[in-house]
Amino acid sequence: MSLQGSVTPPGDKSISHRAGLFSLLASGICRVANFSPCADCASTLAAVESLGGKVEREGGEVILHGAQGKLISAAVDCGNSGTTMRLLMGLLAGRPGSYALDGDASLRRRPMARVADPLTRMGAKVSTSEGRPPVTIEGAQLTGQRHELAVASAQLKSALLLAGVQAVGETLVIEPHLSRDHTERLLAAMGADIAQAEGGWRVRQSDLEQLPRLRVPGDVSAAAFLLVGALITPGSRVTTLGVGLNPGRVGLITVLQRMGSKLEVSQEGDEPEPWGRVSAAYAPELKATEVLASEIPLLVDEVPILALAATQAQGTTVLRSIGELRVKESDRIAAIVTQLGALGARLWEEGDDLFIAGPTPLKPQGSYDSYGDHRIAMTLAMAGALCGQTLEVADAACAGVSYPDFYRDLEALQQ
Numbered sequence: 001m002s003l004q005g006s007v008t009p010p011g012d013k014s015i016s017h018r019a020g021l022f023s024l025l026a027s028g029i030c031r032v033a034n035f036s037p038c039a040d041c042a043s044t045l046a047a048v049e050s051l052g053g054k055v056e057r058e059g060g061e062v063i064l065h066g067a068q069g070k071l072i073s074a075a076v077d078c079g080n081s082g083t084t085m086r087l088l089m090g091l092l093a094g095r096p097g098s099y100a101l102d103g104d105a106s107l108r109r110r111p112m113a114r115v116a117d118p119l120t121r122m123g124a125k126v127s128t129s130e131g132r133p134p135v136t137i138e139g140a141q142l143t144g145q146r147h148e149l150a151v152a153s154a155q156l157k158s159a160l161l162l163a164g165v166q167a168v169g170e171t172l173v174i175e176p177h178l179s180r181d182h183t184e185r186l187l188a189a190m191g192a193d194i195a196q197a198e199g200g201w202r203v204r205q206s207d208l209e210q211l212p213r214l215r216v217p218g219d220v221s222a223a224a225f226l227l228v229g230a231l232i233t234p235g236s237r238v239t240t241l242g243v244g245l246n247p248g249r250v251g252l253i254t255v256l257q258r259m260g261s262k263l264e265v266s267q268e269g270d271e272p273e274p275w276g277r278v279s280a281a282y283a284p285e286l287k288a289t290e291v292l293a294s295e296i297p298l299l300v301d302e303v304p305i306l307a308l309a310a311t312q313a314q315g316t317t318v319l320r321s322i323g324e325l326r327v328k329e330s331d332r333i334a335a336i337v338t339q340l341g342a343l344g345a346r347l348w349e350e351g352d353d354l355f356i357a358g359p360t361p362l363k364p365q366g367s368y369d370s371y372g373d374h375r376i377a378m379t380l381a382m383a384g385a386l387c388g389q390t391l392e393v394a395d396a397a398c399a400g401v402s403y404p405d406f407y408r409d410l411e412a413l414q415q
């Protein structure tokens, strides 16, 4: 069965989170079109409301009423969403009040000390449970600091910039490798005093004003599953429409092009960020590649689906320094190795590097596990599509964490 046709993926999850959360600090009213319908962004909107922000929904748009930093002390459930929790930590650290942040069993396993420690240096009063959620915050007056991050993480960088925009003095954030810059772009558009400096970003205390309108581009990380499906499934051609093309998010496209795939990208607009269409056609002669540590943040959520593509490429693909994947919704390295391995793929880990030898025909037998991780569930669904069958996957419905209509869109493409 091939994949044929076009798909409009949901609004970008990262940008939707930021639009929702930043309204807590800003004045004005923002009408957001194409806000992501995913469960993670629903957690963000619920968090905004529990902290005193006003959110309305009208004709498919989300209307955010700026709370101007006047928040209410609250216990906030961040669900499965690391972005919600980490960005809120930075945002709430500078607000007067007491806040408690918690989440589901997966989020409770994820590291938060990487955010709590630098915030503490800025004067924040943050406590964690041995570096993990639940997190409590007593708002305090923050002081700007210079931060050189040990990990390239847009969530950590964003938390510190959100603290910095409320802090006395200058805050500088320098990453080991560049990561997505949605926070920097949106803060600048909302009037923040933010600029590039010393290879990172510096920010000063600023009043923020919401954009009156914001149209969220489609989520390229959601599109990625269907595009890779088309590349590896004979006879396929899929176009994804209206997807975000932020340079910090298109690492998968660059790597797949290097592997010899037929991927076409055409930019059609640049508001609020570059966006356009991406088409993929079956590529029978994919070649293995080496993906460098500096490229990983640009495709961090696409590693599972890139690993599936690599099982169909000639030679051994190496993904360097992907240790961050161990602390996502599941240990994604373990999940990829066991689940793709159970399908017959030849892949192994060496330290924080992942090796995938191809091409290997995949042969479904028995049942598979998503570990409750949406990116693993969707990767397994695309492996099934390649094999022309629907795999039995435990908790396949967790795809809704980022892409609620994923199975409907996949089915519509299957010919």
Ligand SMILES: O=C(O)C1=C[C@@H](OP(=O)(O)O)[C@@H](O)[C@H](O)C1
Residues within 6 Å of the ligand: 013, 014, 015, 017, 083, 152, 153, 154, 155, 156, 158, 179, 180, 300, 301, 324
């Ligand atoms: O900033 C963001 O919106 C995100 C950043 C990434 O996490 P890290 O920055 O922690 O790697 C990514 O995995 C996550 O899905 C969304």
Ligand SMILES: C=C(OP(=O)(O)O)C(=O)O
Residues within 6 Å of the ligand: 040, 080, 081, 082, 083, 084, 301, 328, 329, 375, 402
């Ligand atoms: C890691 C992810 O999200 P978060 O960190 O926000 O839970 C993801 O969407 O793959």
